[in-house]
Amino acid sequence: MVTQKTGHSRALWSRGPRYAKVEDVMGAGSQPRSLVPQIADLARLALTDDEEKRLSLEFQRIVEYVDQVQKVQAPAEPLTATISGVRQVLRDDAVTSSPLADALLHCSPETEQRHVRVPPVL
Amino acid sequence: MPSVIRDLHERLLRRETTAEGLLDQSLAAIRDKDETLHSFLHVAEDTARAAARRADEEFQAGREELPLLAGIPCAIKDMICVAGLPATAGSRVLDGFVPPYDATVIERLKDHDAVIVGKTNLDEFAMGSSTEHSAFGPTRNPYDEALVPGGSSGGSAAAVAANLVPYALGTDTGGSIRQPASFCGVVGLKPTYGRVSRYGMIAFASSFDQAGPLTRTVEDAAIVYEAIAGEDPRDGTTLPGSVPSVRAALEAGVQGLRLGVPEEYFAEEGVDPNVARTVRHALGVLAGLGAEVREVSLPLTGVALAVYYILATAEASTNLARYDGVRFGRRVPGRTLDDVYRRTRGTGFGAEVKRRILLGTFALSAGYADQYYRKAAAVRQAIAREYAQAFETVDILLSPATPEVAFRIGEKLQDPLRMYASDILSVPMNVAGAPALVVPCGSVDGLPVGLQIIAPLGREDLLFRVGAAYERRRSETEGKKDP
Incomplete structure (x- = not known):
């Protein structure tokens, strides 16, 4: 079982019990085809029944294809490994304001008193 | 091949034409051809005309040293934000979104007094190899309307190939500039990862994405590349320091360069033998110009x-x-x-x-x-090391840009893995971060074939050296067929 080794996945799963871990539902190593409804749930994607059926078939074939990476022997790399090298980029520690704030807020489908308005969470 | 941009610039300087005149030509060509091609999603006539008039004022004022791009029309893949113009990324999910700011590459084009004619079609969020995944319908290939122009920057490639604009910007995450450039018979550059700012580019895969030019000639690609490249405080992954000029490399020739030919790129399943033969002929041309051609092996391809x-x-x-x-x-x-x-x-x-x-x-x-x-992620690093090792023995790698020429609309739409395989020869450069240039090198059944030139990280100059030498030789011997 390999779970929550990275901060990345921990953040993904820390949103409450509603969003089950894929492996809790299916068991690690199960057929990827049957995972599609759970993954779509994690990705907040509403799928129609037809979409789910088609995507399940395609998903299985694609996972079988990408599985060829398992055959390559490669030393483990830190998760921060990049192609271009890492450099720390910091700006001055000073308060700034963006002249775009109002314009960006205006991009939202619904606003109220300089807030983005959304329906209730529950 | 004489530079299209330089030629237009000189005509503007001599007052043989005006920026507004060039814009009108471009708009007329769009009206004439784009109902069929569908390379544009949005034509921004008003803002383009205002930019053209500003450029004309500069030319009339006789300002010295006007930028080469001043007053020249261009098109922008709709994956890049231009303030005040709709940005769709080819998706319905961005319905109604009008970004209030310019991407850094757009700021730089505007600093050069460029005239942005409009936004071009693409596969949704740049995910695809044919533009068939655009929510707004496919673009067609100017060589044959029944064929795809490639993707995801298919709109930009088709617009340049059909002479609607002299150049366009695209983005390349796994081949999305180079594959459509190859399918439409134009030049396409994917710079080194980090060479061009991603600020204001709609993000698909941030450790792979790079913007770059699609043009009609190699020199044009160099001119646009120099205008848009460089460090940006708003993108921490941009490479620090100034960008080495590539313009001198255009005349340097290939004498003495060691050109590596990775056999895997010719032997991959699905590589059309006619495409492979056409590219091998181009290698022969480069050898004839004094380059040394060697076989190399990249087993992780x-x-x-x-x-x-x-x-x-x-x-x-x-x-x-x-x-x-x-x-x-x-x-x-x-x-x-x-x-x-x-x-x-x-x-x-x-x-x-x-x-x-x-x-x-x-x-x-x-x-x-x-x-x-x-x-x-670990295999990615191994692939990058394999490239670095190959470049210890050769200066440049050469391959076909795509396994086959442009395919029919609908041919691969129902089979995602076949569609993905269209990028099998372009994806490795995004995985390794390496720069690559695609230059037209002939045709199979009347459809263009692209030669892919690959350089070590940060060595765009070598791409232009080889690309310009090849293009010069080819235009001397064959000329270039227009769609």
Whole structure:
């Protein structure tokens, strides 16, 4: 079982019990085809029944294809490994304001008193 | 091949034409041809005319040293934000979004007094190899309207090939500049990762994405590249320091350069023998110009596509999480916020984007992240090392840009893996971060074939050296067929 080794996945799963871990539902190593409804749930994607059926078939074939990476022997790399090298980029520690704030807020489908308005969470 | 941009610049300087005249020509060509081609999603006549008039004022004032791009029309892939123009990324999920700011590459073009004619069609969120995944319908290939122009920057490639604009910007995450350049018989450059700022580019896979030019000649690509490249404080992944000029390299020739030919790129399953033969002929031309051609081996080539489809989809699944109906674009109403997310994303994204979000979410999920994401990240580093080693013995690598020439609209739409395989020869450069230039090198059954020139990180100058020498020789001996 390999779970929550990275901060990345921990953040993904820390949103409450509603969003089950894929492996809790299916068991690690199960057929990827049957995972599609759970993954779509994690990705907040509403799928129609037809979409789910088609995507399940395609998903299985694609996972079988990408599985060829398992055959390559490669030393483990830190998760921060990049192609271009890492450099720390910091700006001055000073308060700034963006002249775009109002314009960006205006991009939202619904606003109220300089807030983005959304329906209730529950 | 004489530079199209330089030629127009000189005509502007001599007052043989005006920026507004060039814009009118471009708009007339769009009206004439684009109903069929569908290379543009949005034509911005008013803002383009204002920019052209400003450029004309500069020329009339006799300002010295006007930029080469001043007053010359261009098109922008609709994956890059231009302030005040709709940005769709080819997706319904961004319905109604008009960015209030310019991408850094757009700021730089505007600093050069460029005239932005409009935004070009693309596969949704740049995910695809044919533009058939655009929510607004496919673009057609100017060589044959029954064929795809390639993708995802298919609109930009078709617009340049059909002479609607002298140049266009595209983005390349796994071949999205080079594959359509090859299919449409134009020049396309994917710079080194980090050479061009990604600020204001709609993110698909952030560790792969690069913007670059699609042009009619190699020199044009160099001119546009020099205008848009360089460090940007708003993109921490840009390479520090000034960008070495590539203009001198255009005349340097290939005498004494060691050109490596990776056999794997000619032997991959699905590489059309006629395409391979056409590219080998181009290698012979370069050898005739004094380059030394050597065989090299890159055994991990075949696995690069699998690495790409794990890492790029993982990055896409996180990058596309922002399209949830809250801050911009489409919102489908729901009783709860969660309903809004699911319905907005479920109806806003097309099939290919959903496939990739699912795969990426899977590759990052607990229980599978080590097996897929981390494993692929490790193989990516091994591929990058393999390239670095190859470049210890050769200066440049050469290959076909694509396994085959442009295919028919609809031919691969129902088979995602066949569509993905169209990028098998271009994806490795994004995986390794290396720069690559595609130059037309002949045809198969009347359709263009592209030669892919690959250089070590940061050595765009070598790409232009080889590309310009080849193009010069080819135009002396064959001329170039227009669509």
